Amino acid sequence: MELDNIDFQILRLLSENSRIQWKDLGEQIHMTGQAVGNRIKKLEENGVIKAYSLLVDETKLGLSYTAFIIFYMKTTDHDSFIRLMNDRKEVMEVHRVSGEGCYHIKVKVSSQEKLNLFLDKILEYGNYSVHLSIKEIKQQHSLYAT
Template sequence: MDKMDRDILKLLQENARMTISELSKELALSRPSMSERLLRLQEKGIIEHFTTRVSLKKIGKDILLLIQVSGLKVPVAEFEEMVRQEHDIIECHRVTGEVSYFIKAAVSDVGSMRKLIDRLIPYGTINTSTVLNSPVPYRIILPDEEGYE
């Protein structure tokens, strides 16, 4: 990867709907060269997919939760299948240490939060935190600058 690839990644993370023409204009690169670079970034798996960020509040998911699961009472595969099916769960990460999983979930109200926690309790020890605010709700991710051509 070079500086141009890094710049492409930054622009696409700011706005994934940028067209090849817009990217080409912004970075002063021909459209065929831009298309080739994008294809290469996708083939290497650096760009996994294009997506849309949705405002949780605007779709009625006013409560953001961070849930720790420890002391798993069921096999890992069973727990992971359950969380894949749970529509309120946004992310789930298996981790090392005392806690087995960190879950990020979004619910509409306290009643929905209680129901989600009740559904999780049979699987292990649950520790839930409510997010008050997010000083870094999303960050553009770029590779380190060292080693660029």
């Protein structure tokens, strides 16, 4: 699917507010709500829009520790490790990477003790190095921010 300028405008506006009414979105880009809705449905059907999400203030949930873990697998069988990552609620992101380590993992926990429990659990799969966040400088909420 080839995207045009209008598709990119729709994606930008949806990334700023995915709950915006089609009519209101259409007014901003000089289209009818129905025309916008048809384009959005086409973007969804073609997999350009994969999902809609919710941003939550994790500190209000007590998730005050953010750790970035560089993980080194000790085996070539990654399936059970990947299942564990998908099952753990404290795991925010997991990336298979080139360069240092096999995976980079972003974890958010409520305490140092919870982080230690998580680290103990992943030791059976390999070794790691941990980097704690001391201050978040920027958080990207939108791929299409202006």
